[in-house]
Amino acid sequence: MELDDTDRAILRILMEDARTPFSEIARQIDMSSATVHDRVGRMEDAGVIEGYHASVDAREVGLGTSALVGFRVKQGHEKEALQQLRDIEGVQEIHLTTGEWDVILRIYAEDTDALRELMFDHVAELKGFSRSQTMVILGTEYDDPVLPIQDPDDEG
Amino acid sequence: MELDDTDRAILRILMEDARTPFSEIARQIDMSSATVHDRVGRMEDAGVIEGYHASVDAREVGLGTSALVGFRVKQGHEKEALQQLRDIEGVQEIHLTTGEWDVILRIYAEDTDALRELMFDHVAELKGFSRSQTMVILGTEYDDPVLPIQDPDDEG
DNA sequence: GTTGAAAAAATATTGAG
DNA sequence: CTCAATATTTTTTCAAC
Numbered sequence A, B: 001m002e003l004d005d006t007d008r009a010i011l012r013i014l015m016e017d018a019r020t021p022f023s024e025i026a027r028q029i030d031m032s033s034a035t036v037h038d039r040v041g042r043m044e045d046a047g048v049i050e051g052y053h054a055s056v057d058a059r060e061v062g063l064g065t066s067a068l069v070g071f072r073v074k075q076g077h078e079k080e081a082l083q084q085l086r087d088i089e090g091v092q093e094i095h096l097t098t099g100e101w102d103v104i105l106r107i108y109a110e111d112t113d114a115l116r117e118l119m120f121d122h123v124a125e126l127k128g129f130s131r132s133q134t135m136v137i138l139g140t141e142y143d144d145p146v147l148p149i150q151d152p153d154d155e156g
Numbered sequence C: 001g002t003t004g005a006a007a008a009a010a011t012a013t014t015g016a017g
Numbered sequence D: 001c002t003c004a005a006t007a008t009t010t011t012t013t014c015a016a017c
Helices: A005-016 A022-029 A033-045 A078-086 A112-121 B005-016 B022-029 B033-045 B078-086 B112-121
Strands: A049-056 A065-073 A091-097 A103-109 A129-143 B049-056 B065-073 B091-097 B103-109 B129-143
Touching (some): A005 A049, A022 A033, A033 A049, A049 B005, A103 A112, B005 B033, B005 B049, B022 B033, B033 B049, B065 B112, B078 B103
Antiparallel strands (some): A049 B049, A065 A103, A091 A103, A129 B091
16 A cells, blocks of 8 residues: 555554544644544555554563563474464564574563473473573563654655 | 453453444443443553554555664663664664573664664664674564453463 | 443544535 | 535543442
């Protein structure tokens, strides 16, 4: 889908606060709310907007520990390997990467004990991986939900 | 803040779709929408709900490349090092970690060329880091915006 | 805490330029 | 594509349990 500056302005506002009323978005970008409605609907249909999600403090819901885990996958075992990772409880993101690891996942757990248990119970038994490394997240210094969208004309 | 099962049920729904009408949430959890309104408000005030954000397909807004970058920070340079990372355009998340790296960040860029430029222009000039490694994300296999909240009584 | 009902506000739709 | 006006739905408030 072809996006113009108006679309990008709407996206910036909705990434910042997904519950901003269309009337308020309209005011900010100086258009009618019917236009905002129309554009948002088209961006949803086109998959530009994938969804709207509440951001919840993980500690408040008993998930005090989070980690990044890197894996090396054995040749030919990619598919089954990934499926196994998906099935581990608490796994939130799975990325295929270049560099030291083939796969890096992000996992949440109640505490370091629960995380260790997860790693022993599940990860240790996985087939198709040659090695892994767990990087516990001690703290998140910065986490911006807004992508740095640029208007195509202004060079940043 | 002390959360009960009703609060957690509401959170699950809002993490899945932050724009679910309160009336619909009320129907699902079998309470009135006034109650949902009240509980959501209290969770927002308490910081349990940090915000509501639209999830946007990064490729559609010209950010086709994403990477994880690990850093080793020199003793005593932690503060200035982190501030420098924050200021790099496209940096979305900064995590302090155990293991091979002290800091791992997530960065978005237009393409691999733009990413390489960012790394050369900014990262290479950073003070206080002893080494770094870029892990380009070739693809994201799985990305779940819903935290695996458990009710305290059912053991998972 | 929770509720139902009323009031206020927002969103969805329509028809036309 | 955009708008103004209308219809519908949702959010918000509030007296009462």
